[in-house]
Amino acid sequence: xxxxxxxxxxxxxxxxxxxxxxxxxxxxxxxxxxxxxxxxxxxxxxxxxxxxxxxxxxxxxxxxxxxxxxxxxxxxxxxxxxxxxxxxxxxxxxxxxxxxxxxxxxxxxxxxxx
Amino acid sequence: xxxxxxxxxxxxxxxxxxxxxxxxxxxxxxxxxxxxxxxxxxxxxxxxxxxxxxxxxxxxxxxxxxxxxxxxxxxxxxxxxxxxxxxxxxxxxxxxxxxxxxxxxxxxxxx
Numbered sequence: 001x002x003x004x005x006x007x008x009x010x011x012x013x014x015x016x017x018x019x020x021x022x023x024x025x026x027x028x029x030x031x032x033x034x035x036x037x038x039x040x041x042x043x044x045x046x047x048x049x050x051x052x053x054x055x056x057x058x059x060x061x062x063x064x065x066x067x068x069x070x071x072x073x074x075x076x077x078x079x080x081x082x083x084x085x086x087x088x089x090x091x092x093x094x095x096x097x098x099x100x101x102x103x104x105x106x107x108x109x110x111x112x113x114x
Numbered sequence: 115x116x117x118x119x120x121x122x123x124x125x126x127x128x129x130x131x132x133x134x135x136x137x138x139x140x141x142x143x144x145x146x147x148x149x150x151x152x153x154x155x156x157x158x159x160x161x162x163x164x165x166x167x168x169x170x171x172x173x174x175x176x177x178x179x180x181x182x183x184x185x186x187x188x189x190x191x192x193x194x195x196x197x198x199x200x201x202x203x204x205x206x207x208x209x210x211x212x213x214x215x216x217x218x219x220x221x222x223x224x225x
Contacts (some may be wrong), residue, residue: 015215033214035216037217041218042118042204042216042217042218042219043204043206043216044216045213045214045215045216048213064115088157090157095170097169099162099169100145100162100169100170101147101159101170101172102147102149102157102159102160104149104156104157104158105156106156107156
């Protein structure tokens with residue numbers, strides 16, 4: 001089946017690291033993404049990782065992928081109040097005829113407390 | 115480079131009416147995908163268009179349809195609106211699978 005799960009809420013103190021976790025069920029995913037959504041706004045692509053990679057680092061963001069456990073995580077170092085938002089995990093499934101679709105988690109609401 | 119533009123930003127319609135939403139992708143992007151976002155169901159894939167052809171379709175009733183023009187602009191149509199169609203409709207454009215750029219969405223309210 002196609003399913004992506006995330007915990008719904010995370011609260012951290014400013015300056016701490018945040019770790020948002022995601023699990024997925026379809027092992028045929030090609031890419032996995034992390035998107036950020038602020039209130040009233042669309043989705044902003046934060047980072048992505050190819051399914052054949054284990055880790056990707058991009059400034060304060062570190063993505064870890066465990067293909068065996070179908071587990072993806074996003075670590076935000078030195079979390080700031082501006083990081084407060086909903087974070088979505090998504091996997092890209094490639095089907096026959098090169099058609100693609102993204103399967104989304106319900107999002108993790110990150111609250112950063114001063 | 116201009117981003118993905120969705121119009122209108124807000125829309126209020128009555129049950130039974132129909133609505134058309136528009137999406138202009140980033141210049142050079144040929145893939146346009148549509149998603150419905152609701153608090154209860156999260157983001158649900160509607161369909162993807164590539165070079166004017168529907169490449170993939172989600173599990174929505176036939177009241178939801180779309181099309182893509184030769185300039186890659188896309189429209190989404192919902193006929194016979196129901197209260198449950200109230201949602202944020204997001205459009206995303208992509209050049210390849212590396213990333214999808216989203217517009218700000220159209221918030222549709224059905225009363």
